[in-house]
Amino acid sequence: MIRKGIIILSVLTLAACGKKEYQDEIYERPEIVRDPPIDFLSPEESMKTFYLPKGYRVELVASEPMIHEPVAIAWDGNGRMYVAEMNTYMQNVDGDGTDEPISKVRRLEDVDGDGKMDKSTVFIDSLVLPRMILPLDDRVIINETYSYDLWSYRDTDNDGVADEKVNIFSNPNRRGGNLEHQQSGLIWNLDNWLYVTTLPLRFRFTDGAIEVDTLDNTPGGQWGLTQDDTGTMFFSTAGGENPAFGFQQPAVYGHVNLEGRLADGFIEPWPVVGTPDVQGGAERRLREEGTLNHFTGVAGQEIFRGHRLPPAAYGDLFIPEPVGRLVRRAKVMNENGKKVLYNAYDKREFLASTDLNFRPVQAKTGPDGCLYIVDMYRGIIQESAWTREGSHIRPVIIRKGLDKNIGKGRIYRIVHEGITPDETPHLLDKTPHELLDYLGHPNGWYRNTAQKLIILKKDQSVVPALKEIALDNEPFWSQFFGDKDYALERVHALWTLEGLGVIDKALLIKKYDDPDSRVRMAAIRLSEEFLKQGDPEMLPLLNRFLSDEDINVVNQLALTLRYSPGVEATQLLNALLKQFENHEVIATSVRESLKKDDSELQILKQQLAGRGRGDKNRVLKGYDIYKQLCATCHGKDLMGVKNGENSLIAPPLVGSPRVTGDKDPLIRILLHGLSGPVDGKEYSGVMLPMGNNDNAWIASVLSYVRHLNDTTLVGNREVRDIREKYKDRDGYWTMPELME
Template identity: 65%
Template sequence: MSVKSTMLTLLVGLLFIKCTERKYSETIYQKPEIVKEAPSTFLSPEESMETFYLPEGYRVELVASEPMIDEPVAIAWDGSGRMYVAEMNTYMQDVDGTGTNRSISKIRLLEDLDGDGKMDKSTIFIDSLLLPRMILPLENELIVNETYSYDLWSYKDTDNDGVADKKERVYYNPNPRGGNLEHQQSGLVWNLDNWVYTTYNPMRFKFKKGKVIVDSLDNMPSGQWGLTQDEMGIMYYSAAGSENPAYGFQQAAVYGDYNPKGRLSEGFVEPWPIVGTPDVQGGPKRLREDGTLNHFTGVAGQEIFLGHRLPPSTYGDLFIPEPVGRLIRRAKVRVEDGKKVLYNAYDQAEFMASTDLNFRPVQAKTGPDGALYIVDMYRGIIQESNWTRKGSKIRPHILRKDLDKNIGRGRIYRIVHEQIEPDGRPDLAGKSASELIEFLGHPNGWYRMTAQKLIVLKDDQTVVPVLKSLALDNTSFFDRIFNGDKDFGIERVHALWTLEGLGVVDKTLLLQKLKDEDPRVRITAIRLGETFLRSGGSDFIPHLKPLVADTSIEVVNQLALSLRYSRSEAATDLLSEIDSKYQQNEIVAHSVMESLKKDDSRLEQLKLRIAKRSLGDKRSILGGYDTYKQLCITCHGPDLKGVTPENGLAIAPPLLGSPRVTGDPDKLSKILLNGLIGPIDGQEYGIMTSYKSNDDQWITDVLNYIRAMNDADAFNKKVVRNARIETEDREDFWTLEELATE
């Protein structure tokens, strides 16, 4: 047979395979009849799984349950596929949260010894913790953060018995973390850009050669419980406090928080539970006539699924656990003229829903086996004690349903598809840097990110030439023929970022990659080129000019974002050219506007605003500004005008122009000390929680910041101290009517 005939036969065979690719049903389940007042009885894992509803072809498998785990909140895998599980063992053990702050919580290490996907061995890796909330496995250590602290600790198991025996603090902040335990950071996500991100805190971390580098960011998204990234490193945040299921995903977090209107499609914020949900913090206004939740409220632990062992249509979808609604939303991420817009994958239905009132999904994760994992805290109460106090709308429902009795359990599931077998256990931990390179092109994002992380941590410079070659051209003719389903573009993206993690940003290579056939690679080359834009030289900018006419609007937008780092006139001219060409495009126009500001920021504006104040007042106001960005911005907004979700119902009152802010500091202090409930200026909002657990200076600083933004005088912490003494026996929230008589 001639070479020509052989090639023709190969091509015909490949075409046949392509035409016979398996198709998967997307048929949603038939909803059960809604039971408005379902029982809250504890069910066994097997019984609870019978209450789950999923689309046709999907099924849930049990990975671990009590007594192997107890009150799980977060999971992560090391390179060998061992699963670390963070447990909040003291969380809401009764309706008042008694004993919450005891340091008896744990992190467990689970192992699947026979490779069947179900955990066989549970070891207490770390104990005596205060509500651990963030875990990140590195090469041979686990990074951990506990509640009420900014500190990061490294734990190592030096004798391989499954128990940590070496502890070292790798990041220290002497200030305690304020706020209740729901208003704390989460995440520790190793991003594509080799920085580690968390929610709330305007900073990021880099683990480099045994040291931790800290970088502060201005106006990055805040978020609450849950943080995830897509294949290009774009982070997705959520905030239960502001009932916001997803935000911050239009651009990389380093460029700031940007949330254009319409990013959530019409009706997206409406969840569709299949059981009555009476235990809703918002009360009757948050329930439909059938007793089901009518708006996202407890969103937590979202995940962009980057696995490869579910139907291909799930790749890149955002899965959002809603523990109050006992469901998980599957959102399609569509790019419409440069804007990312989220759509519910199903019409008035959810990807996963349960009739079990104790089903409390708090995290979703892409697993090493390519499946989707779900962490179910499996308990009665999900809200923290600030929202279950006497006088709250939810407390009576908790007590009458005996939800406060349902504690001390937990389950971890994986969602698989009946037509696709999950992969086995990974084996990356013992591999060298050169051996890990092949996994940068793996179809499972978990493998790609884990391989990149491990190569960077090993800091083996001998792999640099191989990575450069991979980034330059990884698609030979035979690669395209025999690996037709492989995503070569994303492999080049990871090769470039891995080089960056090793300290290699090669200008010659980047100039070639600006012309790469894959827009994701061109975007990566632009971002990495920011190194040369920051250096002050303008010789890189002429090579960027052709990208103004790029066929991908996302490439153009990245160019507009990155040019802010150059102070040169050439960069300004290029931004003006982009503005002229794309002024009708909402996303690009915004990026141009922000980049043209260059030196402008809220912090700089604030410094100018308070320039004539005393040094002590300045310190207090700037300290309050930092806290406000971390804690208050979710509900009150960056401009203090209040956050208004897509449904138009404001979550919290505006602080700008508020007579309570500019008025009596004593009454203002009492609001922060004990919280506020009831109508404000004729409008109902959510409960303003108590911040009594924070010290007098912390409260003073926050209040001085919001007063400064109203051009009101600062005050001394003695005002807060006196208000605290005066109200030390008070347990209830304030109402404005009560405060008026004070």
């Protein structure tokens, strides 16, 4: 609903010709109600509380009783929506019954084509908090909380219920830690690998089996993962007050987090309602008016790649913030090779609500070209680790009765006046040759889905046509009319060939001269296979990109050269460094590529060479745990992660007296958590209790941290003894208690 009192603000958009301004009419912020009521509203009533820019409106797609507690959505090739429901999530203030296997994945269908779902079936039942959904062809891949396993489900008799279940990736270990810190995503990337957050793993389908690849230095992230047209992914860390990071380069090249990636003031949200239920306390997270002053629960971000909103929205990053009851719209600006995020509006958000139960947890580009928002619609959004006795938020939950608001959920789509959404797609029954037509579709959902389906069908007869598209697909008149992006069609054709196992060196060399920089970047990346094999022809040919007119292409060269082990690649990297030593992005890429023979994990193994097998295994296991979980707040170098300003999310662990001193307080912190000031300084994060993990898990991660501080390791028995000594402890430790 659009409010009265429209004002006009100028925002920036990313265009092929550089920075471009456009006008967008935005709402006046209402008078803020500091401590509003928490009553349930019907979907229609709740939609009336939404503030949106002029021309945009929200339409209801599905709501209770059709769905309950939705957290993630995805569509198959025929536009059927799969919805992951966490039916046991925070059903009371203590989170009792969270692990019960009663959650579901539903399949929703729009039978009459009006954009609203008419049919709901329980596709899979008896799940433990499903968190990842990836439709393939007629199969759907699912991952559950506390598990690493990936299961393929199929409905063989077309009744909407899965009757075939096949394990495609198995890890017998239970996934430890808080459920909010576990993996999410599972997106089919442009490079044909499946990526997730947190885990240093990626997957792909090869000859009907799942292939697993380990990654040394992934960005990490928490809930939410998305990609842009070049396959670069955007991560976030939710409670770490880090709304977006890891988006400077494709994740396979590792984690680079450049200073200034967020514009001044970007981490400050602008809700239209007071935020009484904020973890960390009012002093830390609220303005005088009672609204959230830092992102704290960002989740399910999405690069919008649809075509049924105004063109200026294409490529924007939409960031749901369920604690603030809002969705941020960020402009992704490429400034001399560095991507920088700006709020699209001055002290406003794209979508904000005064309904305290509005909990947006995911944004998605739909097959119809519109933007979808998943609203978990509930009272408590924080997991039980944050609502324990002694937390700031527990008294607020009890006072306002937030724990009573459960069991509902809504899915909305955002449309724009004068733009009609597309009809339901029908891709699953199309032949690979018919799917080729969609590789240049103006909606990124179609391009990615067509690429995926062609690869899964494994039909080599389309290879000549794909090569023809990649080579020369653009008629002379295309520049004058039409909404097809011919360059992106060439990009997808190249990567589809890769997915089919065809990397044609002669074709790549021709594409080095493609007029579009995105195609040249794809050709350079695809050349990495030849570099790994030591092909002597490739390096001299790649030398031309030292002087490419597009700085992003030069940076891609710097990233790609790490895959050539020879001295010639090192010489080329040094030439790049000399030429671009003052260019932040390229210099960073070159320095990282020069480490190609000396990875972080290899260094750690060398350091442990003199230790016994038990110590080695404990520290290496701790390394894996730390990279997956702890680095989110404490940093990969143990020096703490900046929250976008000058402060840190969590204390540094290098030289900390809690780390280097007596093991007792350190073990207690990990078992029960820590709140309050540390050494007289407040931090935005809170150290969560990790006591639900076993003694070996605790000992391993502490041993890794202490090893990097050059002190003794922690043994399983030491953890066991401290756990037993304080078995009746319920609640976080504080520094005064530990010092006693």
